[in-house]
Amino acid sequence: MEIKFILNKKAVTIDVDPMKRLLDVLRENFGLMGSKEGCGEGECGTCTVLLDGKPITSCITNAIHAEGKEVLTVEGIALEEDGKLLIECFDETNAVQCGFCFPGFLVSSYYYLQTDGDEDLEKIKTALSGNICRCTGYQKIFDSVLLACKRK
Amino acid sequence: MKFFKPANLNDFFEITAKIKKNIYFLAGGTDINVQIKNNLLSEANIIFINNLPELKGIYQENDQIVFGALTTFRELINSSLVKKHLPLLSDNLQNFASPLIQTSATIGGNIANGSPTADIMPLLMILDANLIIAGKAGSHQININDFYHGYKQNKLNKGEVIKEIRINRDALTDVSTFYQKVGARKTLTIAKVTLAGLMKITHGKIEQINLAVGSLNEYARRLPQLEAYLTGKTKQQINLEKLKTILAKEITPISDLRSEKEYRFSVCLNLIRTFVE
Numbered sequence A: 001m002e003i004k005f006i007l008n009k010k011a012v013t014i015d016v017d018p019m020k021r022l023l024d025v026l027r028e029n030f031g032l033m034g035s036k037e038g039c040g041e042g043e044c045g046t047c048t049v050l051l052d053g054k055p056i057t058s059c060i061t062n063a064i065h066a067e068g069k070e071v072l073t074v075e076g077i078a079l080e081e082d083g084k085l086l087i088e089c090f091d092e093t094n095a096v097q098c099g100f101c102f103p104g105f106l107v108s109s110y111y112y113l114q115t116d117g118d119e120d121l122e123k124i125k126t127a128l129s130g131n132i133c134r135c136t137g138y139q140k141i142f143d144s145v146l147l148a149c150k151r152k
Numbered sequence B: 001m002k003f004f005k006p007a008n009l010n011d012f013f014e015i016t017a018k019i020k021k022n023i024y025f026l027a028g029g030t031d032i033n034v035q036i037k038n039n040l041l042s043e044a045n046i047i048f049i050n051n052l053p054e055l056k057g058i059y060q061e062n063d064q065i066v067f068g069a070l071t072t073f074r075e076l077i078n079s080s081l082v083k084k085h086l087p088l089l090s091d092n093l094q095n096f097a098s099p100l101i102q103t104s105a106t107i108g109g110n111i112a113n114g115s116p117t118a119d120i121m122p123l124l125m126i127l128d129a130n131l132i133i134a135g136k137a138g139s140h141q142i143n144i145n146d147f148y149h150g151y152k153q154n155k156l157n158k159g160e161v162i163k164e165i166r167i168n169r170d171a172l173t174d175v176s177t178f179y180q181k182v183g184a185r186k187t188l189t190i191a192k193v194t195l196a197g198l199m200k201i202t203h204g205k206i207e208q209i210n211l212a213v214g215s216l217n218e219y220a221r222r223l224p225q226l227e228a229y230l231t232g233k234t235k236q237q238i239n240l241e242k243l244k245t246i247l248a249k250e251i252t253p254i255s256d257l258r259s260e261k262e263y264r265f266s267v268c269l270n271l272i273r274t275f276v277e
Ligand SMILES: Cc1cc2nc3c(=O)[nH]c(=O)nc-3n(C[C@H](O)[C@H](O)[C@H](O)COP(=O)(O)OP(=O)(O)OC[C@H]3O[C@@H](n4cnc5c(N)ncnc54)[C@H](O)[C@@H]3O)c2cc1C
Pocket: A041, A042, A043, A060, B023, B024, B025, B026, B027, B028, B029, B030, B031, B032, B033, B034, B069, B070, B095, B096, B097, B098, B101, B104, B105, B106, B107, B108, B109, B110, B111, B112, B113, B117, B118, B119, B120, B156, B160, B161, B162, B163, B188, B189, B190
């Protein structure tokens, strides 16, 4: 089936099984390897992208869900001002260890910075509660987002 | 797996009428995609309903708040109409699943899936929500408290869809409410016990009380015998032993990997006491 959507601000059209997971569409059809598969069941957040500006888990979302909508992946976010700011803060705080969870955290943090941005630890914890990191103790991740809120 | 994409409800009825069996609807996809991943749906006919315009929106109609079945949990907790009239819902569903799942998961999907642990169910039950079911022959209404009849078994017939959920706008006027989900952590947690309650006290007596529990039976449900016992009583007249006996008849908790049945019973009893005493 032909599906049209906006991917990282560019209009795209693909011929694809409408049930194909959005995660696989991004990785296989577009070579965007930033979104990762951890659990494949919506629990870990490594596959997080923005769909019409709101964070979703792309592993339990289908190609058809993107039709006519805007998808922003971590690759797109990395080019935005708030994305660059967040990367800088994660870097300075040494918040990333193996890095597998990082794209997902970046997308959720970006959404928080864009829609709220309060320097409020509890709010940040809630905003990132759909993302799991198995290496760090989370504190440095929260510190990075707090720092980004402060600098913005 | 076959795929169908109706443009509107009429189209949906035409399509479903032609398919004999194994029909599954795709709304937000948060339940169905997990089933697909676990190879549970290989022969499925998938009907994409997430774009059906008739199933969208939250609005007020006379004294009713109407939720299209495709309303997502994110839309529900952010709705100013819900915050104003039914804050019990927006306040208590903040921690539903995770912020990521909240974007996609729909209320209609949650109700249709009918998990005994579903967070919203006890709330809809004490609010006496009505479901509008649409089928080729027309629409009919069914109270959420009459919708289930077994583990993940509901009264939808083939070719029918949950179109909307309707709640009385004034359901929370002059009542006190209670909601507690007991789980292992705050987000992404499956409930061990959930209690929702709504109570009206007049001259020191319980004039009306609605109680509903989740995770304690094969489907979430109201506690009609306990409600009947408590109605008309003052707090001093409530007898703990009697409360226990009735509760034991109304809930059938099981032991599983999340907790023991004795624990579930005690927690439920304590939650009820916290609310009424
Ligand atoms: C990581 C994770 C965490 C979760 N946490 C929670 C939680 O904390 N609490 C909780 O209650 N649930 C939780 N869920 C479950 C899930 O998100 C909900 O059940 C969701 O609301 C289902 O809606 P959906 O639109 O995604 O359904 P879909 O997956 O699209 O559909 C589910 C089923 O419902 C049927 N259906 C959908 N819409 C309709 C309709 N309008 N009429 C008739 N049938 C319909 C479909 O045929 C299908 O069988 C969680 C899920 C995941 C993946």
